Amino acid sequence: LLSGKMMVNLYDIVSELEGWTEGKGVLMYGSNGSFCSGGDLETVSKILDPELGGQMRDFMQDVTRRLHNLPLVSLALVQGKALGGGAELTTACDFRLMTESACIGFVQIKMGVSPGWGGGSRIVNLIGRKTALDLLTSGRLVLADEAKDLQLSDGTLPENDALLKAYDWLERRTIGSVAAIHAVKSTVIIAENSNIEESLRHEQKVFKTVWGSPAQQDALGKNIKHK
Template sequence: MLGPQRRFNVAKPFELEVPEFEHLTYQVEDHMGIVTIRRPQALNALNQDVLMELAAVSEVITQDPLVRVAIFTGEGRAFVAGADIAQIAGLEDVFAAREFAILGQSVFNEIAALPVPTIAAINGFALGGGLELALACDLRVASRKAKLGLPEVGLGIIPGFGGTQRLPRLIGRGRALDLIFTGRHVPAEEALSLGLVNRVGEDALETAKELAAVILKNGPVALALAKEAMGRGENLDLQEALEIEADLFGLACATQDMREGTRAFLEKRPAQFKGE
């Protein structure tokens, strides 16, 4: 479980080592950790190197006490156009293909488990592995020109980075089967109506930043605990899930952020949360 003191409260100057990335950039802006995948010549397609860098940047975000919301986006006209087809075509047997799928699943599981809210800023094509990356984020915003889909069956394969599992959990089995069986590309407005994205705007990154700014007004420990409660409880029966919620509610009430939040409400002023 996330320890509020361990994640946000830094008692001494903190120097974070950020590795050099070849295929992505990482920057922190107003408590937003912004990850931009930069392989535009391949429409940001995911090969093994990109996946390993996404795993590394996830570790950076986990350790960075300045980051309270993480945003993932892509450079150019694609968010991520999918897994690298050349690499998939080179998979020689069942075992190699399975290992590639497990790599993608593991990386996206790390992103899903980040202790801060995560937003996919879908600036263009989010297909195959790209949509699976977006599905691993907590929230998704799309530009009006975005196209989303899982077209793998047209290549004679199936989604392998979590798409067959996360998509039906998000939009329902029937709608997910429609998208997977047809392999069609869904425009942003239809994605919004399906519940596949949360918001649509002219500029995906700016829309994501606006959403993040609203989230950042709230207590960072409370956000982390709310995310943990939903994640741990979603596959349990209701009573077990409610017990987890009660435990985490108790932890939230033991924080200085709770004292500040309730005091600020009673004093009719904005709260100044410190993540403690």
């Protein structure tokens, strides 16, 4: 469960990651075999006033937006349950992997509320309007196999060594230089949030920053593209 203190801790971690100039990837996972079951009920009960709830919503929406826009490749490893706000957190990552017994549930509807941390918008982009509406209005739990079919998950891992396998999976998506990874990620972010003309201009800009770089010259020297 995500308490107020944990929300602030997440804010601090994301702020630190934004300044991690040498980083390429980040793996988000829960402790004790469970990803996150959403907001702590004790915390929620203290902010039932719409004004206070709105402040919490804005705070967490900002945190998840910044997590989504990190120059790093982000991966959520879902073990156990990712419910409510926990499900929204998974959508803020670029990729999601689930263990065989894991589930994701946008259960906010069962609590009489709607998603407020940005997950309601991102889930539509991930799996489409109709399927997103089904999950958001039913609050049903999605198991690993179905999540993969819906493209909500990018793969299923066995329970044993899931964390190690997730690290390996992420490592295969961060093989490039730091500069190249950051350039690719920023291109995807701009394309996601802009019209095509603005996106193309940004792609031109970041391409120039990595063309002729030491990493490219090293790859050319090794003829690495064809191996």
